[in-house]
Amino acid sequence: MKFLCAVLSCASAVHAVGVGTCCTRLHQELGTKVSFLGQPAYDATESSYWSLQEAGLKPGCILRPSVPQDVSRAVAIIAPVDGCNFAIKGQGHAPAAGFANIDGGVTIDMTGLSTTLLSPDHSVLSVGAGASWLQVYQYLNPFNVSVAGGRNGLVGVGGLTLGGGISHFSPRVGWACDTVVNFEVVLADGTLTNANKSCHSGLYRALKGGANNLGVVTRFDLRTFSQGNLSVSSFVNTISQRGPVLRAFTDIVSSPKFDVYTSLVVGFLYNSSSKAWVISNSAVYTSPVLDPPVFAELAAVPSISNSSRITSLASLADEAPTPPLNWLFATATFKASAEFMLEIFDILNNTLYSFNPQGGVVWDVAFEPLPSMMLSHAAKTGGNVLGVRPEQGNSYIMLLSALWPDSVSNAVVEQVSRQAISTIESRAKAEGLLRKFQYLNYAAPYQTPLASYGADSVKFLQRVSRKYDPLALFQARVPGGFKLAKEGQL
Template identity: 40%
Template sequence: MTREVRGPADSVLTAFSPRERRDAENLDLFSHNVSTVRHSHGGFNTNRGHLCKFGRQGLGTKADIVEQCLAVHSALRGRVSFPNSTVYQASLESYFSAQENSVQPQCIISPQTTQDVAMAVQILTAKNHMANLPSSSCSFAIRSGGHTYFAGAANEPGGVTIDLSGLHDITLDVSSGLVSVGSGASWGSVFSELSAANLGVNGGRSGGVGVGGLTLGGGISFFGPRYGWTCDTVTNLEVVLGNGTIVNANAAEHAELLWALRGGTNNFGIVTRVQLKTFQQGDLWGGQVVRNITTSDEQILAIANFSDPDAYDEYASLITTWAYDGSADLSVIVNNMEYTKPVADPPAFHTLANMPSLSSTQRITNITSLLSETDRGNPEGRRQGSATVTIDATVGAIAAAVGAWNASVPQIRNVSGIIWALIMDILPPQLYARHAEANALGLEDRHNKTLIILQLTATWDLASDDDTIEVARKAVVEAVHRDVGAVGGLDAFSYINYAAVWQTPFLGYGRASVERLRKVQQEYDPHGVFTDLVPGGFKLPRG
């Protein structure tokens, strides 16, 4: 039985099995690890190259990684937890997908301050800055909200996971209209704080999603048609670089890093704090309307009409989902219609609103109520999957995508607990083009057309069905590429926050953006810490 380590260095041995202790002692780990960790002028000094080496040719031995955990534990008392401890288990259980919460790192670091993160990074990457050291290697993961679907995105198997959920403070500066948020905070907590002051922010649509991950991948908001991507409304990012240095990226300093982090995800550093613009916001109108699958043709026409960029109402936001529920053997269409003013039945939604429905929760309410409604439809702890394609908002392209999804239902019908969905996020140019040159997403040349981001999602019960789901999901993506491409409605962009582990979303940013991102990476992460030691998420294509 293992337990959480909180005591002096000598007691660290009791956290591991007798065999593990013997292995560690034979490697002379514990007699040196604590004495080599020093706080000196805010830095980390070492007199022995005992930590994990740069590179991922092979994961270091368990003893190597345990020693790394112990070194961080010595520097950050009470911030490191080990398997079977309460803190460790709570962190794992808070991941969104069952795949991620089944990953077992050797330890979890739970920083409470940016300085904690910096110290941990200095220790974890110490060997990167030393020469002629042994060639063991290990890796670590960075977790903000833990909402990515696939295993290993923000949790490192057999390695080290840095859980940023302790960085959750929210500070509002009323005079400047800016809110500063720890990257481990959830959007639900941010909106709850701001709503009390009748303010809003261009944040996520699910309360449980973390601020850091969504923002660095772009971020789609109910308020997006008015303000752009979530990342477009960021004015400052506090970042811990690969050598433990803390910098602020904003328009005045490290502006290229700010640009890169607006869509470049975890390839440059660990973002510990996000500063965003706020705006006046009271109640709004929204909710979910469920309709019979027989309205599919009408839905397709209505979505195309709603998406007209020349007539688009910037207060309107639409998500439409074709969903199959295996427990009921039933397919339905769900419209999430939000209008960010307290106006019931706004003209922007008249066509959709006049269709017959099975149920509706549309009402004038507050943003936190809408976020809670989204969360109830996406329970944590189940097996989850996602993939993405971007298409034009034309009748032909939408119909082809729906046809590909509909044809796939028989392949997954017998999967236990299956919910199989094709989700359409409407992306008018008012959203993606508003600040296109200020982010790395590469959408500045789309010439005033509305796009639709497709997200193919699956929720199911059993790991034994993983392969069935993966084969079906890949087949739908291939069919969408083929059939939508045949009508000239395919777009190269891939929204990285929806991408499957086998997709390559950075290629959809375009060559110019990727080359610029590489230059920023070379400047701010010259040793490749966030390329090689942080394997989770999506990495920039190598030149």
């Protein structure tokens, strides 16, 4: 496929007038695509966020573009208006307040840009940046091809891909961002352009992990691969089986011959009201082989329940939405060690056992393999900025998530998660098991995932940002998410 580049135009001067003027101008130019508090379109966006923290923010107006040119026009209107801050929203699954919504500014809800189109030779899928992965998988299902995207279909193509993206297929094809052959993107001056290997190649690489720091992506062109049905197993174990479960996980992760069809999440769940832990494992094999040998050790651990089936990705990813709740994500990456995972459990148990805030809280500690073969794909596909390299060996990512109904507990839950992560990190550091990498899509607002990519990636991102966004629009006026301007100082 051929993609046209666009020439950068000069940024216009900034005028101080504020968000009211900005919303009025947007409304004048884009009509009913711009909505205000109390209107159905505004409420539809507000009620589509995954977390209560995001849904609680009230933008001055919401733009729902239906073609990429709407985004281009909107950025050109917003950019010169000082004081008019904005947020970019995909499927709204980042939990932290302000990542994809904004109090008093403009929220650009990209979900209307969700067209899916497979190239005639079926090698590239073009998808609007606001689509959900379920829309993608349902569209691709009859073609026997797939793309690397979210495991839960409700998650957005935009946020997941710009932050890296772990898919069931990542050991085979890399991070979701490694499979992007072209980004269609609106730059800080409103220019709509393409970024790929031969056109704005620096921007192309920077967008693979650079999140919302460089532009508003309007379309992703993703490399496809042949894919039929998958094998899916679930095992639930009592917490007393944590030793053998973690041993089985570590044996899979640290195997020098990591099986590329493996997609595994081992999860420890803790309910503060019942003070009970349970282990829940999702073992997917991306080939239709029931009970594959790679999961034999895990399957042999005595379980409360277990099930296996062959199914399609579209059906597997079709998960029911959760009720509105407060959510928190936090993360860390470690070198594989079953003994240390048991220490993580002890630290969490000690930290969480006596903590039962008003309304209760459920903790989910998920462990996911980060095999070096998954990291080897980036070099062949134009690179990314994530800074994790195959030479570092097989690792695993921990995602600590918390969900709780009562917003009164927001500050204390964050404080406890911070304390737990800090204790785990210091212990891992002391034992030589801590990796620097913090996966951006799992990071807490108090973490610094961009800085964790390393100095070379940060300098590169800063150079690309200065070239394409000399007035730092996406740093200063899109305050949500992890910001280069802030983390680049660390």
